[in-house]
Amino acid sequence: MKIKTARVIVTCPGRNFVTLKIETDEGVYGIGDATLNGREKAVASYLEDHVAPILIGRDARRIEDIWQFLYRGAYWRRGPVTMTAISAVDTALWDIKAKAAGMPLYQLLGGASRDRVLVYGHANGADIEATVDEVGRYMSLGYKAIRAQSGIPGVKGAYGVARGKMYYEPADAAAPTETVWDTTAYLNFAPKLFERLREAHGPVIELLHDIHHRLTPIEAARLGKAFEPFRLFWMEDPTPAENQEAFRLIRQHTVTPIALGEVFNSIHDCRTLLEEQLIDYIRATVAHAGGITQLRRIADLAGLYHVRTGCHGATDLSPVTMGAALHFDLWVPNFGIQEYMMHTEETDAVFPHAYSFDDGYLHPGEAPGHGVDIDEKRAAKHPYDPKQLPVARLTDGSMWNW
Numbered sequence: 001m002k003i004k005t006a007r008v009i010v011t012c013p014g015r016n017f018v019t020l021k022i023e024t025d026e027g028v029y030g031i032g033d034a035t036l037n038g039r040e041k042a043v044a045s046y047l048e049d050h051v052a053p054i055l056i057g058r059d060a061r062r063i064e065d066i067w068q069f070l071y072r073g074a075y076w077r078r079g080p081v082t083m084t085a086i087s088a089v090d091t092a093l094w095d096i097k098a099k100a101a102g103m104p105l106y107q108l109l110g111g112a113s114r115d116r117v118l119v120y121g122h123a124n125g126a127d128i129e130a131t132v133d134e135v136g137r138y139m140s141l142g143y144k145a146i147r148a149q150s151g152i153p154g155v156k157g158a159y160g161v162a163r164g165k166m167y168y169e170p171a172d173a174a175a176p177t178e179t180v181w182d183t184t185a186y187l188n189f190a191p192k193l194f195e196r197l198r199e200a201h202g203p204v205i206e207l208l209h210d211i212h213h214r215l216t217p218i219e220a221a222r223l224g225k226a227f228e229p230f231r232l233f234w235m236e237d238p239t240p241a242e243n244q245e246a247f248r249l250i251r252q253h254t255v256t257p258i259a260l261g262e263v264f265n266s267i268h269d270c271r272t273l274l275e276e277q278l279i280d281y282i283r284a285t286v287a288h289a290g291g292i293t294q295l296r297r298i299a300d301l302a303g304l305y306h307v308r309t310g311c312h313g314a315t316d317l318s319p320v321t322m323g324a325a326l327h328f329d330l331w332v333p334n335f336g337i338q339e340y341m342m343h344t345e346e347t348d349a350v351f352p353h354a355y356s357f358d359d360g361y362l363h364p365g366e367a368p369g370h371g372v373d374i375d376e377k378r379a380a381k382h383p384y385d386p387k388q389l390p391v392a393r394l395t396d397g398s399m400w401n402w
C-alpha cells in the first residue's frame, strides 16, 4: 500500500484548522490534525514543503518506520511545529491502517478498556455567581466533571472566560490581544470561587480548574493548599513546566492533584514529572505530542507511576484530534479524563464525525478508522483568517505567561 498523495487543507469555519490528508494507491485515505493555534501556517509549510514530498511512494503500513524517519530525519528534533506535523502524519496513517483492517481504531490499539469515555466540560462566567450558575447548567446537561473559570475583579481578560455565551476562543485577533494579570487578586479570589461552588453544588461533582501557567511554584503550592477543602479533581498548568523539578516544591505542600502537558510535544518534556510522580494527569495530545505512536509511549511510562491521561481537547484541536483521542481514551489502561469543548456547528459540518456525547461521556463510534472525515468542498468555503493567541502582562507592564 503506497502513499500516492499528501495534501494540506487549511480552513477556517469560525477558527483556523490545518488538516493533512494522505491518499494511498489502494484508494484508502486517512486524515490527521495539524493545527497549532496561532502558528498554523508554520505547520502547513513544514508539511507541504518538507514532509509531503518525502512521503510519496512510501509504504503507508509502516507507521513506526515513518515516525522514526520523520523524527530522526529532521535532525532538529522535537518542538511544537515539527511534532505537530509528525502527529498529523501519524494520525492519518493510523486512520488508514484501521480502515484497511475494517475496524475502529480502538480495536486496532487493543480493544476497549471501558465502555465509554468520561469527559469534562467548560463552565465559565463573568463573576462567581455567573460561574456557579453555568456549572449548574453543565450539571443539568449530564456532565459529571466540569472545569470552572471566572472573571476576577480588577483583572482584565482573566483566562478561560468566554465573551458572552459564545464558545471560548482565545485566538481573537491578527495581533496578540494584551491582557493584564494580577496574581494577588487571583490568589485571593480563586479559593472563594470553589468554596461557593461546593456550597451550591455539593461534594460529588468533579471540579477542575486551569491556572494556565500563571503562578510561581511557591504561589502554586499556596493555592493548592487553599483548594484542599474543596477537593478539586485537578488544578492544571500551575506553573510553566520547562523546569520539571520545580514541581517538587509544589508537591511538598499540597495534595491537590496536578494536571500538566497540553503544550508538551515529546516524552522528554514529562519524563522527570512522571518518574518522580510530580503530577497526577498527563495532558499531552494526539495533535501535538507525536500522534498515537508517541502518545502511547507517554501513557505507558505514566502508567508505571500511577499517572493517568487527561488529554487536551480545546476547540483549537479539530474534531479529527477529538475523534482519534477518543479511540485512544477507550483503549488506554490508565485513562483519567478527556477534555471536551464542543465545536461549533460550522466546524462540525466541515468535519463530519462518528463520536457522540451522552450523559457526561463520549464514545468514538464504530466506524472504521478514527471516524472523522473532512468535507473538502465545505472546507474550501472558509479561507484562512490570521489570528494570534493573547499575551499577558503584570500590572507593572512586565511580560508574563498567558
Ligand SMILES: O=C(O)C(=O)C[C@H](O)[C@H](O)CO
Binding pocket: 037, 170, 210, 212, 262, 312, 313, 314, 315, 316, 339, 389
Ligand atoms: O483547554 C485548555 O486547558 C487550555 O488551556 C486551552 C488553551 O488555552 C488553548 O488550547 C490554546 O490554544
Ligand SMILES: [Mg+2]
Binding pocket: 210, 212, 236, 237, 262
Ligand atoms: Mg489548559
